[in-house]
Amino acid sequence: MMIAVPRESAEGETRVAATPETVKKFIALGAQVAVESGAGLSASIADADYAAVGARVGDAASVLAGAQIVLGVQGPDPTHLTGVAPGAWVVAGLDPFGQRARIDAYAAAGLEALAMEFMPRITRAQSMDILSSQSNLAGYKAVVDAAGVYGRAFPMMMTAAGTISAAKAFVMGVGVAGLQAIATARRLGAQVSATDVRSATKEQIQSLGAKPIFVESVAGIEGEGSGGYATEMSEDYQKAQAELVSGHIAKQDIVITTALIPGRAAPRLISDAQIASMKPGSVIFDLAVSQGGNVEGSVADRIVERHGVKIMGWTNTAARLPADASALFSRNLYNFLSAFWDKEKGAPVLDEEIGGAIRLTQGGAVVHPRLLA
Structure with missing residues (x-):
């Protein structure tokens, strides 16, 4: 399982979707993690800090090549995701109502977009809730x-x-x-x-x-x-x-x-x-x-x-507050993916309660009921 962490491209976005702490944990699950050079600089995280825990640091193209999961704070531009694996997951804060055109583009590209801000407010999902932490x-x-x-x-x-x-x-x-x-x-x-x-x-x-x-x-x-x-x-x-x-x-x-x-x-x-x-x-x-x-x-x-x-x-x-915000946001992402990690498959497998709540696109179409109404 290849997890990619590209550099945030939105204006004024200083956070990063993974820290050395969570990269180390993902690697312990059996995943490979690639981080775009400079992704953590605004949050006071150097490339060497990622490399020290086992991440591969490189340019955007090499980081995204073959990635099956792309982590983001804000949803990456779909045109920047060339080279990812077919059906790759995009896991981020996706602003589904404000960025509908971007969601449609994820669907057209065959990506599975998972909106973390749609995480249900239930007890077992509290540690995954980016809205609360931020x-x-x-x-x-x-x-x-x-x-x-x-x-x-x-x-x-x-x-x-x-x-x-x-x-x-x-x-x-x-x-x-x-x-x-x-x-x-x-x-x-x-x-x-x-x-x-x-x-x-x-x-x-x-x-x-x-x-x-x-x-x-x-x-x-x-x-x-x-x-x-x-x-x-x-x-x-x-x-x-x-x-x-x-x-x-x-x-x-x-x-x-x-x-x-x-x-x-x-x-x-x-x-x-x-x-x-x-x-x-x-x-x-x-x-x-x-x-x-x-x-x-x-x-x-x-x-x-x-x-x-x-x-x-x-x-x-x-x-x-980029350093603390990144630390909490990245833990939300790790807590989410690790909770569904199937050791035999070496990948997360979502259930319907949470997967159905946050999945916006799948199989080339927009599937979330709140976006189809």
Whole structure:
């Protein structure tokens, strides 16, 4: 079994899909691993580090020649995959809804595309979940970057010259990224509050020492979609939430928004009028900016100022921590493939529960139900 790790070609992508740690583990399973020269440089991994654990390091053509599995952080350009074995697997974050033309091209090339972001949220797949591992880092980085832009200190400080009040931080959306944002803001000394449309998250917020901000006047709405994701809410709930948030957000110094709905544009959480109600010098970090943004006026990869409030958000926040993000992402890929490794065949053999959930293309056609609807 030949596993190829090409260099990432997407602009701004600093992560790599395999580290020396996971390469060594793949080789222990009986696989051969080839890594394109320079693939790990942005994540502080030298070619010599891969060679030292037994990988073959070379140019793109030699790495891909005969490869049966191609690992990626983002889906590689299908035109760059010439020379791979017929029916080779492409295992990566493939952005199926945003990159449909690329998925069609994988099918036309006879490749089997496996979208890691479609990994089902079940107990045995937790260690394979790239969305969770990368969102965890993104939530941390959002708070750290917001703190860097905020012109004041986070913790309360009592000095001989007087007392500095603690910053007030508000996290909107309490998934993996939101929970890490809460924890990080708390570690930095901020007074933290948080909200979510899913009522079950209230206890999670409190367990981290933050104050839950929830709509109580609209009964019977849980906000829990399939797989633990949030779902779209009724008009009554959206109106009640907007009123609650408007009163709360005006008092905040830092706001982190994290709300995403799979396969749809990010929900709008903060309007221009709400931004105008905030204190000058406040900071909003929009973690959903790559999917249209939770914040009116947010611009991907730029810091903009509206009404004296700085609004920021990166297209690829996890990639701003390339070494740690690569370590976690590569372990997700290894955990996935090794869980299905058949020692007799010397290759992974997928079951239907997970294989059917993440397989986008097979036998020259697009086969995933969510892409055929």
